[in-house]
Amino acid sequence: MMELTRKGEYAIRAILYLARQPGGKLSLVGEIAESAGIPRSFLSKILQHFTRVGLVASFRGMGGGFSLARDPSRVTLLEVVEAIEGPVLPNRCLTGEGTCERDGACRVHEVWRKVRNETVAILAGVTIGELAGSSEEHVVDAAGKRR
Amino acid sequence: MMELTRKGEYAIRAILYLARQPGGKLSLVGEIAESAGIPRSFLSKILQHFTRVGLVASFRGMGGGFSLARDPSRVTLLEVVEAIEGPVLPNRCLTGEGTCERDGACRVHEVWRKVRNETVAILAGVTIGELAGSSEEHVVDAAGKRR
DNA sequence: TCTAAAAAGACAAAAAAGGTCTAATAGGTG
DNA sequence: CACCTATTAGACCTTTTTTGTCTTTTTAGA
Numbered sequence: 001m002m003e004l005t006r007k008g009e010y011a012i013r014a015i016l017y018l019a020r021q022p023g024g025k026l027s028l029v030g031e032i033a034e035s036a037g038i039p040r041s042f043l044s045k046i047l048q049h050f051t052r053v054g055l056v057a058s059f060r061g062m063g064g065g066f067s068l069a070r071d072p073s074r075v076t077l078l079e080v081v082e083a084i085e086g087p088v089l090p091n092r093c094l095t096g097e098g099t100c101e102r103d104g105a106c107r108v109h110e111v112w113r114k115v116r117n118e119t120v121a122i123l124a125g126v127t128i129g130e131l132a133g134s135s136e137e138h139v140v141d142a143a144g145k146r147r
Numbered sequence: 148m149m150e151l152t153r154k155g156e157y158a159i160r161a162i163l164y165l166a167r168q169p170g171g172k173l174s175l176v177g178e179i180a181e182s183a184g185i186p187r188s189f190l191s192k193i194l195q196h197f198t199r200v201g202l203v204a205s206f207r208g209m210g211g212g213f214s215l216a217r218d219p220s221r222v223t224l225l226e227v228v229e230a231i232e233g234p235v236l237p238n239r240c241l242t243g244e245g246t247c248e249r250d251g252a253c254r255v256h257e258v259w260r261k262v263r264n265e266t267v268a269i270l271a272g273v274t275i276g277e278l279a280g281s282s283e284e285h286v287v288d289a290a291g292k293r294r
Numbered sequence: 295t296c297t298a299a300a301a302a303g304a305c306a307a308a309a310a311a312g313g314t315c316t317a318a319t320a321g322g323t324g
Numbered sequence: 325c326a327c328c329t330a331t332t333a334g335a336c337c338t339t340t341t342t343t344g345t346c347t348t349t350t351t352a353g354a
Binding site: 001002003004008009012016077081082085086087088089090091092107108111112114115116118119122123126130131133 | 148149150151155156159163224228229232233234235236237238239254255258259261262263265266269270273277278280
C-alpha cells in the first residue's frame with residue numbers, strides 16, 4: 001500500500017536532474033528524458049505541470065528548455081510530490097467526503113491523521129538541494145551510463 | 148496520494164464490527180454487510196481472505212458465521228491493513244525491484260524508508276481493541292491524544 | 295436428506311495509470 | 325518575413341487495478 005506512482009517517480013527524477021544542472025542552464029525535454037529514463041512525451045506532461053505550478057521555468061523556441069524556478073535548497077520533496085500526486089491523504093475520511101466507519105467520533109480517523117502528519121513532516125523536512133547533493137558520492141551507473 | 152482503497156476501508160469496518168461483538172458470537176456476512184454498509188459479495192471476499200490469513204475464524208453451515216480469531220487487543224491495525232493492501236511500501240525502490248533514480252546511493256530512498264518506518268510504527272501501535280472500544284470513552288482531542 | 299451457511303472461481307464494468315500522437319503556439323535568427 | 329526550434333495543448337489509446345457480481349461447490353447441522 002501507499003505506493004508512489006510511476007509518474008511521481010519520474011517527477012522526482014526529473015526535478016533532481018534539473019537540480020544538478022549548473023545554475024541558469026536550460027535542459028531540453030529529450031535530454032532529461034534520455035538521461036533519467038523517462039518516456040519523452042510523458043515527461044513533457046510532467047514538466048508542463050510543474051511549470052504551471054511554478055516549480056519549473058520553461059522557455060520556448062531555439063535555446064529554450066527547462067530549469068528549476070527556484071533554488072534547489074528552497075524546494076521541498078513534499079512540494080514536488082504533492083504537485084504531482086496531490087495532497088497526502090492516506091484515508092478518504094480525512095478528505096471530509098465520507099465517514100470511515102460511520103461513528104461520529106471515529107478513532108481510526110485519528111490514526112490516519114497521525115500518519116499523514118508524520119509523512120508530511122518528513123517530506124517537508126528534506127529539500128531537493130539535499131537530495132541532489134553533489135554526487136561526489138560517485139555515480140557509477142549500471143544501465144545508463146551518463147558522463 | 149497514499150490513499151487507502153475502498154477495500155481497505157471495508158476491511159477495517161468489518162474487523163471493527165467483529166471486534167464489537169460479544170466474545171464467541173458469530174456474525175453472518177449479510178449482517179456485517181448491512182450494518183457496516185459494505186456490498187455483500189465484496190465483503191464475502193474480504194472475509195474469506197482474512198480467514199485464509201488467520202485473522203478471522205469462519206464456520207459453515209447453519210449456526211455458522213464469522214468471528215475474530217484472536218482477542219481484539221492482540222490485533223494491530225497494521226496487520227489488518229497489510230492483510231488487505233499488502234505491505235506498506237511507499238516507493239517501489241524499497242521493494243528492491245528498481246532503482247528510483249539510478250544512482251547507487253539514492254538519497255530519496257532513505258526518505259521513503261523513514262516514511263515507511265514511521266507509518267508502520269504508528270499502525271502497529273494501535274490495536275483493534277482500542278479502536279473498537281465502546282464510544283463512551285469520548286475522544287476529546289484534536290491533536291491525537293488518546294486517553 | 296434438507297437446509298443454511300461459507301468457499302471458490304469465473305466474469306465484468308468502471309476508474310486510474312501510463313503513455314502516444316498531432317497540431318498549435320511562441321521565440322529566436324538569418 | 326520566413327523558418328527553425330522548442331514548449332504547450334489536448335485528443336486519444338492501451339493496460340492494469342479497483343470494485344464489484346453471479347454461479348456453483350463444499351461443509352456442517354438438524
